Amino acid sequence: MNIINQIDPEVSDPALVARAQAGELDAFEALANRYEQRVYALALRMLRHQQDAEDVTQQTFLSALEHLGGFRGDASFATWLLRIASHAALKVIRKQKGLDTISLEEATEEADGYDTIPHPEYIADWRHSPEQLVQQHEIQRLLDEALAKLDEKHRLVFLLRDVEGLSVRETAETLGLSEANTKVRLLRARLQLREQLTRTLGDPERRVVRVPHNH
Amino acid sequence: MKCAELLAVLNEYVEGTVDPAICEEFEKHMAGCNPCQVVVDNIRKTITLYKGGQPCELPVEFRQRLHSALRQKWKQTHPQKA
Numbered sequence: 001m002n003i004i005n006q007i008d009p010e011v012s013d014p015a016l017v018a019r020a021q022a023g024e025l026d027a028f029e030a031l032a033n034r035y036e037q038r039v040y041a042l043a044l045r046m047l048r049h050q051q052d053a054e055d056v057t058q059q060t061f062l063s064a065l066e067h068l069g070g071f072r073g074d075a076s077f078a079t080w081l082l083r084i085a086s087h088a089a090l091k092v093i094r095k096q097k098g099l100d101t102i103s104l105e106e107a108t109e110e111a112d113g114y115d116t117i118p119h120p121e122y123i124a125d126w127r128h129s130p131e132q133l134v135q136q137h138e139i140q141r142l143l144d145e146a147l148a149k150l151d152e153k154h155r156l157v158f159l160l161r162d163v164e165g166l167s168v169r170e171t172a173e174t175l176g177l178s179e180a181n182t183k184v185r186l187l188r189a190r191l192q193l194r195e196q197l198t199r200t201l202g203d204p205e206r207r208v209v210r211v212p213h214n215h
Numbered sequence: 216m217k218c219a220e221l222l223a224v225l226n227e228y229v230e231g232t233v234d235p236a237i238c239e240e241f242e243k244h245m246a247g248c249n250p251c252q253v254v255v256d257n258i259r260k261t262i263t264l265y266k267g268g269q270p271c272e273l274p275v276e277f278r279q280r281l282h283s284a285l286r287q288k289w290k291q292t293h294p295q296k297a
Binding site: 023025028029032036037038040041044050054057058061062065066114117119120123124125126129130133134139140143147158162163165183186187190191193194197198202208209210 | 218219222223225226229249250253254256257258260261262263264265266267268269270271272273274277278280281282284285286288289292293
């Protein structure tokens with residue numbers, strides 16, 4: 001079965017969306033080709049389960065196909081799709097937890113605030129730049145492992161905001177959180193990932209010890 | 216500004232959306248505080264690495280299933296074009 005179609009990769013998303021809305025299947029498949037990996041990667045990192053990630057990916061594109069007529073381009077097509085995927089993945093997470101009617105925020109209620117955020121412990125310059133690191137075969141595994149160690153509520157915010165590039169507001173709306181809570185969770189996620197990555201990627205000889213000081 | 220106070224504006228600082236007056240204070244603190252400089256640099260690199268991460272490969276068999284499900288659904292929703 002040939003699933004590569006003949007659409008020029010230079011054609012923009014809005015042009016493909018317009019053609020798909022006008023009834024051109026090839027245009028819709030070109031959009032699917034363009035975003036299927038990203039949707040699958042997001043679902044896999046949210047759910048950490050291959051079969052669930054496949055189900056969510058399929059639901060996402062079926063739902064996008066069904067609701068394409070209602071897509072008005074207020075957000076980009078990518079953001080619209082990623083939000084459909086996030087909602088589908090959250091539904092799986094809630095079902096697993098038996099939380100059909102309770103929001104994720106209520107279910108994981110906590111006294112989120114800046115004063116309870118743990119301070120950086122292991123502080124060291126990294127041995128290599130991110131540009132050098134991305135060339136290394138092992139780096140993706142290290143990134144995924146560090147991400148998997150985060151609490152779910154921190155992981156979801158980090159994935160949508162920093163990996164997928166949604167705005168804080170879009171992330172908050174997608175997850176059903178307040179913007180303030182989203183920001184605190186994002187900070188916690190960034191600090192925890194920094195801590196973990198620095199323990200592996202930091203240069204022990206360039207470790208900085210924080211001494212008590214007054215400024 | 217103390218080290219602990221930096222945390223509350225760290226997100227906005229690394230995203231470049233911090234209020235200019237606070238930004239100035241932040242940078243004044245960092246100029247005299249090497250640990251904070253390194254932490255901010257580490258955080259920026261952490262975000263850069265994740266942003267540039269590799270998307271996971273779609274299993275080939277799943278990709279075929281996905282596309283045939285899409286075609287089937289398309290036929291159902293666009294009967295005149297079938």
